[in-house]
Amino acid sequence: MKLHNKYSKEVLLARLQAESFRRRTVSFYRYVNIENPKEFRDQLYLALDSLSCLGRIYVAHEGINAQMNVPEHNIDAFLEYLQSVCELQDMPLKWAIEESKYSFIKLVVRVRPKIVADGLEDGAFDVTNVGKHLSPVEFHELSQKEDVVVVDMRNNYESEVGRFENAICPDAETFREELEDVVETLADKKDKKILLYCTGGIRCEKASAWLKHHGFSDVNQLHGGIIAYVSEIRQKGLESRFIGKNFVFDERLGERVTDHVLGKCYQCGKPCDTHVNCRYDPCHELVIQCSECAEKYGGCCSEECYTNMKSFPWHQKEYRKQLNQLRPVIGEKREKAC
Known part of the structure; x- marks a missing residue:
C-alpha cells in the first residue's frame, strides 16, 4: 500500500x-x-x-x-x-x-509533535484562552483607528514583501523568536487594543493566547488571516490595507495583493519582491532576487554559491551521495527558516 x-x-x-x-x-x-x-x-x-x-x-x-x-x-x-x-x-x-x-x-x-512549531513546553500556557476573532471587515475598520496596535505574527522574510499599513513587524526568523519579541516590544501596551494577523490565522491562535497569558487585556486576531481578508475585501470593493505580496509556503512563494513593491533584491538592492531559493542545494537559502541578478548568479544567492554550483557535477551519483551526507547538518538551517 x-x-x-x-x-x-x-x-x-x-x-x-x-x-x-x-x-x-x-x-x-x-x-x-x-x-x-x-x-x-x-x-x-x-x-x-x-x-x-x-x-x-x-x-x-x-x-x-x-x-x-x-x-x-x-x-x-x-x-x-x-x-x-x-x-x-x-x-x-x-x-x-x-x-x-x-x-x-x-x-x-x-x-508532527505540534501543528505549528513554537518551541514552548506543553502546558506552558492555556492555548484555548485565545483572543477575540475579528471578521476581515471588522479588522479592516479597527486597523484604521489611531488607538490600536496592529502586529504581524509572521517571520521577517514574510513581512518584508507585504504587510498591513502601520503594522509592527518583529525582526524574527522563527515563530518562537516572534512570540518572545512581541511580548517584549509591547510590554508598555498591555492595556491597548492589540490586533494580530498572520497568513491563515493559525499562528494567531497561539500568539493571542500567549499574549493573554502575559497579561494583555484586549487581544484580537484576524479570523482566517490575510488570505480571508484579501478575498472578502475584494468582494466588497474596499481598498486593501494589506499592501504588497502575501508570502505563501508553497512553490509560488507569494500572492500579489497590491502593486506596492516593498522588498529589495538581496544582491543589488533594486526594488523587488520575488522570493527564490538558492539553486546551490547545500545552501538553498531563501532570498529576494531580481531577474538581472538571477541571470548574473544563475539563480544562486551569492557569487560563492554560483561558483560552487558550477564546480561540482551534482548530476553524478557520487556527488549526490556526498550531498545526502551533508543534509542532516543543512537541515538545521532549513528547519529554522520554516
Whole structure:
C-alpha cells in the first residue's frame, strides 16, 4: 500500500504539465484532539491521494494544519470527504487568491509533535484562552483607528514583501523568536487594543493566547488571516490595507495583493519582491532576487554559491551521495527558516 510519494521532482513536474484540468489551492487548520495521529495520517493520505490532491499537511495530537491543491473536478468529492471525518467536519477553508497548478507538486502528510512549531513546553500556557476573532471587515475598520496596535505574527522574510499599513513587524526568523519579541516590544501596551494577523490565522491562535497569558487585556486576531481578508475585501470593493505580496509556503512563494513593491533584491538592492531559493542545494537559502541578478548568479544567492554550483557535477551519483551526507547538518538551517 503506497503511503508516500516515490517519484522524482522531474517526473512529478512532467505529470503536472501534462494535466488538462485546473487545480485550486486551499489551506485549513483546526485545533482538535486526534487520538491516533499516525492512523489518522495514513487514512488521510489514502483519501487525498485517491482524489489526486497535492500538498503539505501536518497532523499532531493537537490538530491538523494543511496547505494543498485539489483538482477542480474533484472539489465536491474533497468537500464530501472532509464532512465524512468528524475531526474535519464544517472545516473553514481558505482558497488562494491567485491560482497555479504548481503550488504543490506532491502530496506530503506528516505526523508532527505540534501543528505549528513554537518551541514552548506543553502546558506552558492555556492555548484555548485565545483572543477575540475579528471578521476581515471588522479588522479592516479597527486597523484604521489611531488607538490600536496592529502586529504581524509572521517571520521577517514574510513581512518584508507585504504587510498591513502601520503594522509592527518583529525582526524574527522563527515563530518562537516572534512570540518572545512581541511580548517584549509591547510590554508598555498591555492595556491597548492589540490586533494580530498572520497568513491563515493559525499562528494567531497561539500568539493571542500567549499574549493573554502575559497579561494583555484586549487581544484580537484576524479570523482566517490575510488570505480571508484579501478575498472578502475584494468582494466588497474596499481598498486593501494589506499592501504588497502575501508570502505563501508553497512553490509560488507569494500572492500579489497590491502593486506596492516593498522588498529589495538581496544582491543589488533594486526594488523587488520575488522570493527564490538558492539553486546551490547545500545552501538553498531563501532570498529576494531580481531577474538581472538571477541571470548574473544563475539563480544562486551569492557569487560563492554560483561558483560552487558550477564546480561540482551534482548530476553524478557520487556527488549526490556526498550531498545526502551533508543534509542532516543543512537541515538545521532549513528547519529554522520554516
